[in-house]
Amino acid sequence: MSSESSKWPLWEVFVRSRQGLSHKHVGSLHASDATMAIANARDVYTRRQEGVSIWVLPAEAISASSPADKDILFDPANDKVYRHPTFYTLPDEVKNM
Amino acid sequence: MTKAQHFEWLLSLADDALILGQRLSEWCGHAPALEEDIALSNVALDLIGQSRAILTHAGLLEGEGRDEDRLAFFRSDREYRNLLLVELPNGHFGDTIARQFFFDQFAMIRYGHLAQQTFDLEIAAIATKALKEVRYHAAHSAEWMIRLGDGTDLSKTRIQESVDRLWPYIGECFEAHPILDAAITSGAMPDCKSIELTWKERVSAVLAEATLILPTDDWKQVGGRNGLHTEHLSYLLAEMQAVPRLHPDAKW
């Protein structure tokens, strides 16, 4: 019964919860255009002052890494523990570094 | 302006918001899309919030111990001061949007002035908050006017019909009235003509973008500010007021 032309595309919604933080994915919604998507995102995802800024992105525009590639994409970083500050033990005298 | 006039004037502001909020809340659960259901409820919530603040202020000014609920639930249709426009039934989504669009543009200009005036500082504070809300409402309704006007042939026909149907109720927004005159004299409101000019300018711009025609007929339906309403208001009030009137001593 629902005719093809009445379907609104899916948008992914990203909200910056506070100034200084990055936008975080919060969910998705349907809207006919970007203006409506932003308005709807405001009403759907920030009814309790959850945000100061909104991004919307057509869901179909997102390219994702394949879960099957998880090993080759992310495992190589496994043994580079020296990238993390906790790798380095400092004498107690050095307080803030 | 006398205290009685001041009180009546506040009622007219509050009743516009309350009755339209009540009408919009009827949409809850029935809108064309889930997202739009949430949007319409948001607008309704803002309007009800505005009416509560103004009614409370009016009750305190009157000094007879009437709070927001006493004023909302225990006045008859003859004592309601809202525009006829806001009490009209929702009709289809286009009717609701056109009514909202016309009112939002009016409310935005009116709150803009109210936020600036110094005759009633409480109202200035309420208007400052309301203005942010109404700007958002106005964007929402204007965007829909454009989508429906410049959407399909069917939607264009329907929304143009809505515009034409509602047009006779627009004049009342800018109609002179003794209470309003008193508010104008004391500097609380600008004269009606200047509001009307700004309103027409903004409305025309949106309608042009929506490829819709602004009616030129200047016949107007008035009476709301005097408590002489359409047949629709007493039904609305009967529904809204039924429970508190059945239990007049109850607290909820």
Place this chain on the structure above:
Amino acid sequence: MDLNQRFEDYIAADQKIEAKDWMPDDYRKTLIRQISQHAHSEIIGMLPEGNWITRAPSLQRKAILLAKVQDEAGHGLYLYSAAETLGAQRDDLMDALIEGRAKYSSIFNYPTLTWADMGAIGWLVDGAAIMNQVPLCKCSYGPYARAMVRVCKEESFHQRQGFQIMLNLCEGTDEQREMAQDSLNRWWWPSLMMFGPNDESSTHNEQSMRWKIKRFSNDELRQRFVDMTIPQVELLGLTVPDKDLKWNQSTGHYEMGAIDWQEFFNVIAGNGPCNKERIAARKKAHRDGQWVRQAASAYAEKMRTKVTPNQTNAA
């Protein structure tokens, strides 16, 4: 590694399955069924309460109820979104609902007859829903679990506002107290039915538990709900319509009387007091909105084709 093995390992290690991860077909189907039923329940659930927004007895109550029912629309939306990550389409799910092919919580097929029902629903129905939903925040499917975290956060005010309505009624006039008791009488058993059939007759329990889509059994959750709620009933000075209800000192639980499962299965089968009205209302909203959704799509299409190639590249 074998895909199924990897999936099982994830589940065993309490890792979340994400939208693009491989998953068994049955897991996907079970989730789509459960999430969409849940979404439908939120949307249908708007109707019995929406029924009283225009008649709320104070402006504050009107605002609270409107905000509450609006939240339910949001919940439906979060959940439909979660179902969409599994490849379902909201339009198809909606069609299934209005054509009567989909299930939703049986509770919303009961009528709301007085203002007190707004209290009983918030307190009992949202209360039971929270009981059901909190464990789902830890469900194995990531998007569902995250949607439930959001839902549960918002639900917390729903139950409180309901209880507060009941409290005000019980502290009010005689008529108000009667209204509250009458409402409890009508909503008590349907609320207990919300947890679903007894464990021995529930069909989906075992596999769902193994997949960590479900974390506690129907009876377990129902018992928790009764144990939590009875002291609140007493606080209100009301009585539940169950003459067999008694405290069992040795188990530390309340024992409840027999649930009328015939009624439950009748309502599920479409023969509750309001099944037809609920579906008809959704159908009407969907059909009446068709021209609006089409107009918005047509307008967006016009704007899209208006954009010159230059502008497209500029982004």
